[in-house]
Amino acid sequence: MxxxxxxxxxxxxxxxxNGCTSPGERACGVCHLPEEAAYLRTPYTRVPTDVLRRxxxxxxxxxxxxAAAMRRLLPQGARALVxxxxxxxxxxxxxxxxxxxxxxxxxxxxxxxxFLLAWWRDVLTMPQPPYRIVEIFELCAxxxxxxxxxxxxxxxxxxxxxxxxxCVDWWLEKLLVDDSPFGWFLHGEAAAVPELxxxxxxxxxxxxxxxxxxxxxxxxxxxxxxxxxxWSHPYWADAPATN
Numbered sequence: 001m002x003x004x005x006x007x008x009x010x011x012x013x014x015x016x017x018n019g020c021t022s023p024g025e026r027a028c029g030v031c032h033l034p035e036e037a038a039y040l041r042t043p044y045t046r047v048p049t050d051v052l053r054r055x056x057x058x059x060x061x062x063x064x065x066x067a068a069a070m071r072r073l074l075p076q077g078a079r080a081l082v083x084x085x086x087x088x089x090x091x092x093x094x095x096x097x098x099x100x101x102x103x104x105x106x107x108x109x110x111x112x113x114x115f116l117l118a119w120w121r122d123v124l125t126m127p128q129p130p131y132r133i134v135e136i137f138e139l140c141a142x143x144x145x146x147x148x149x150x151x152x153x154x155x156x157x158x159x160x161x162x163x164x165x166x167c168v169d170w171w172l173e174k175l176l177v178d179d180s181p182f183g184w185f186l187h188g189e190a191a192a193v194p195e196l197x198x199x200x201x202x203x204x205x206x207x208x209x210x211x212x213x214x215x216x217x218x219x220x221x222x223x224x225x226x227x228x229x230x231w232s233h234p235y236w237a238d239a240p241a242t243n
Contacts, residue, residue: 012114022068023068102145127159134167137167141185165207168208197223205218
């Protein structure tokens with residue numbers, strides 16, 4: 001069930017972006033049918049879900065004006081994300097992670113940020129989110145171009161802590177070797193990786209122990225050490241085998 005804050009954010013997206021078009025859009029004539037590109041030029045028309053998803057995750061050079069196309073798709077696209085209709089998420093850059101939406105007028109950029117943060121807060125209350133939690137985190141962080149707003153809202157509670165354990169289990173292999181755990185993070189990844197390591201080393205261990213994940217907790221603590229200190233730590237002498 002959509003919570004009031006998310007419902008209000010979606011309503012704002014509808015109000016601001018309904019009627020937007022990319023008026024001269026031809027898109028890619030090889031990858032998309034002419035009638036599919038016509039949706040981008042036509043306001044107030046529902047886009048088939050498969051077309052909506054393909055355009056949302058399409059590469060930039062397939063548009064005449066990708067920013068205008070994203071504005072056109074936002075009302076239906078935001079609701080499709082929330083409803084779990086955009087699976088799979090992790091197979092391309094979301095268009096909003098590519099275009100410079102923060103340069104849009106405040107009346108447009110503010111609802112985009114409010115929607116992402118409201119959706120993230122809503123996801124953290126769900127026993128079963130519509131997509132894998134690591135994919136939701138990466139999509140929101142890549143669009144926001146920062147992990148900080150998401151981490152700041154990842155408050156302790158049983159459900160959010162269980163989701164944190166899933167993410168740490170997925171991220172640790174890369175983070176422990178100072179690599180990025182992200183596959184579709186276009187802008188801001190260089191800052192995001194050390195910020196994520198630092199936050200996890202400080203905030204995750206106690207929460208992971210509360211999830212009966214002592215080894216994940218210790219490895220998260222090791223993220224706060226330098227690379228050499230991390231791998232010379234006595235923990236590894238008796239650590240269980242990992243993947």
